[in-house]
Amino acid sequence: MKLTINGEVRDLPSLDPETPLLWVLRDEVGLTGTKFGCGMAQCGACTVHVDGQATRSCVLPVGQVGEREVTTIEGLSPDGSHPLQEAWVELGVAQCGYCQAGQLMSAACLLEAIPKPTDDDIDAAMAGNLCRCGTYPRIRAAIHRAAGGGK
Amino acid sequence: MTRTLRGLAALALGTALLGCSEPDPQPDPEVEPVAVAGGAPAGLQAFDTVYAVLTHPRCMNCHPAGDRPLQFDDSRSHALNVQRGPDDRGRVGMRCTTCHQQANHDSPHLPPGSPVWRLAPKAQAFEGRSPRELALQLSDPEQTHMTFEELVAHVRDDALVGWGWAPGPGRAPVPVAREEFVAAFKAWVAAEAPIPEEGSK
């Protein structure tokens, strides 16, 4: 089975096509930035992009990915310079940090389609990403900051 | 507008499709909008079956009246602030296919799937419709953007409609067999799509 992950074609033999993409990324490919939180698309910690669309990798059987391109947090930018990543650091969004890869991937998908999102856009795009530490106010602020392009 | 005129309008508008899901429904050569034996009473009886199916949670949940999908057998508002979005496929960042993939999972609380997963346009809402309202709506091509032939094809062939009979664990399937439902739909159309009286059940 071939998968395109972060722009690189990976040959992954002997994979059960029912295996969720999440576990292929973590256990077979070694990209552990994508996290497991619930296994049922309730928490968003496993969010990746599939052809640019935010997707819960814990419920996506790897056999359904096909030719589509997968982007994980490791591929969001080469060096952590995505405006969202910078805003996340500047505003100290993360507390424990576990959910933040998923939050960033959802937020990146949002900004790609809506460069200046409203609070309502943020509520709609980000409600599938849980944060038990309660970093929501800063997630919202950091998305706005990244959208503003400056401080 | 008379029923005949409505039927003609429906045929004329047949190309303006906003179908429930791909592939586009193909017209059914068996369906002819002409009177059949039994006429309106038989058509109304057939519509009872149609109505029961369309307002079943498996159909109604994705034909909601508002901007939120419904879910489960109690047709509660969809969790996670999921919304209709401009193309009935969710809003940016939370598209239907962010979670719903091509097939069901084997647990009731994992997102069920089908090759296409989306809401019906708001104009085709089933939620909160009386039998009369729903019959009028189905007969109005300005709302359905489908001919009767295309409607029949939709209920007969569409994969997401078919999911209603195989919704996976934890969800009641539509209680009427799909063939029976399609037959009832055809019978209603064949009877020139009679409209139930106000207050009928």
Added chain:
Amino acid sequence: MKTTRRGFLRGLLGGGALVLGAPLLGPVELFAQEGPAAEAWRASLWLAIAPDGAVTIVAHRSEMGTGIRTCLPAVLADELEADLGQVVIEQAPGDARYGSQNTDGSCSIVNFYETMREVGATARHMLEQAAAQTWGVPVGECRAREHAVHHAASERSLGFGALVAVAATLQAPDKGALRLKPRSEWRYVGKGFPTQDAATIARGEATFGADVRLTGMKFVTVARAPVLGAPLVRYDATATLEVPGVERVVELPGFKPPHLFQALGGVAVVASSTWAAIQGRRKLKVTWGESPNDGYDSQAFREQLLEAVRAPGQVLREAGDVAEGRAAAAKTFAAEYTTPLLAHAPMEPPCALAHVTEAGCEAWAPTQNPQAAQDTVAAALGLPKEQVTVHVTLLGGGFGRKSKPDYVAEAALVSRAIGAPAQVVWTREDDLRHDYYHAPAAMRFEGGLDEGGRLVSWQQRSAFSPITSTFAAGSTQPAPFEHMLGATDLPYAVPNLRIESCPAPAHVRIGWLRSVCNIWHVFGASSFLDEAAHAAGADPAEFLLQSLGEPRELELGAGVNYPNYNKPLADYPIDLGRLRGVVERVKARAWGRELPAGHGLGIAAHRSFHAYVAAVVEAAVDDRGRVRVPRVDLVVDLGLVINPDRVRAQMEGSIVFGLSLALHGEISVEQGRVVQSNFHDYAVQRIHEAPEIHVELVESDALPGGAGEPGVPPIAPALANAIFAACGQRLRDLPLQPEPRRG
């Protein structure tokens, strides 16, 4: 120093597990390491300085989101005059020489702020001494500043790195001779600094528990008894072993009561991938035996707790005579409150990797308490503690769950059985169904007001499954540290007062969750105070201030066993002036403002973990009884603040955590089995529900208090009080669920 297992457990029972954190540390351990000068100078357990000037500071507390892993090293760096930019932070493994590493009870700063300062100052003195010796000038003329030592008169400077060879030969100064930097010279403390992990987290490169990889490692899930204490009778793994990737199954022994932090036991599925281990477990057919907890039903238990508080209990604190007070009162009233079982549900479920070899056990785990993990693994394997190494990864949330290292013991037992590294992964279902739960509680209050609307009588009783049951099988009596959390320290000035505790058993594992018993004690007391205010026809905020009385230190009276979060009352009094202060500030910024129809404000205040917090919550209730929280204002006075931005973050998080438990949180149990299984039925707040938040920090010179937990307790009662103000419904049970409006 060493902590024996026996001593460790005694500590838990006597002093309180969550507040165990009084440093078990003697004087700061400093030693000049012998060795070639090219090597780094190991100035202390916590500190090494290399000849190139690189400073390594050890973080011995666990990072679960508070920023402590950066915060304590920054205190040391500040006192050392090191440049944080040239500091590498190294995470300590479990090691009793650090004193307590149990990152729990909001006590890392409370207990180690001074220690870090002393370590930094000691090394700074030695670097200054080394410079003085090198230049042949009096040490008094040498001053460390910005990673170098300077001699003003001769305008000479030497970087820290250039001084380590000499410094390493010097004697450490006595603690009494240390000169600590005056506040005016602090570089980082109180000013703020970014956390070490922010950038790696944003890049997805931070290492959490399940991210550790070892060659040859196996992935493991464990089937555990659905009812606590049910023995494994038999299992059939035929279908499991047919799952591709599953390699074998291993039976794990059950625990012997008390359960402590032991592995629960069960059947482990060992596989070449996590998914295979999860799939394999689903195919396992297991038969469990009977348990004494089979009949546990959380609804029936709630009634049992209510019955318990309707009868007199053990008196914890008393003043005046409540019976006489009530008899003389112009108005009397009573109310009962209940709170349910809660699960921690950190975003990262428990997990651990262990590798057992001839040499011992090496483990990697997201643990709040690596020394307890050492103890637990050592006991499980029958090894001396010295042969167990526990590395601490980042924690994907803790909230108290990860101070109990049962999951580390599971990994160790499986690794020993299979002779390979084993990573045990808990699913969310495992997490919610095998937690150390926050206890269910009931409280009963009886109060009386005089003609002037002042409280003259207050009696309260609480009953809850005690944490002591985790350490002593069958215990029904909470320990003083549990009463301390919001009961014995009731702050109201009432002439006739009685606080009682009623016994209750436990039928699931009970543990501590962010702010612990404060959650129900403060929900009850602050709600009841609001009821009293309305009975008196008074403004609730004014009534709260009136009930707190004059600024003073709270006198608990003779015979009250009050551990005061393991600190002397002389150093950390219950200062009602500070509690009044936060109430007045939050009142000034948020109380009494114009609101839309259907909205209301509620207020509550509490001191816990040596921090004073007051909150005003705005609630909006619609006709269907749905609650929305548009805004929360919170003022906190926790004394000296090390990193203000992280304290704000903790308060923001505490508000969201408090709203989750106030509006959603409930674990229910039927026939001994937990009903909920994942976030679809154990909901926590999401971004679209989260309020606008305003946090104010009070500037203070008082000794530093805790930050991780004290923001939580006032939130639920302030919300309940706001709901009453919004719609007239007095809700006395968590989670808060107003009735739809009739008609």
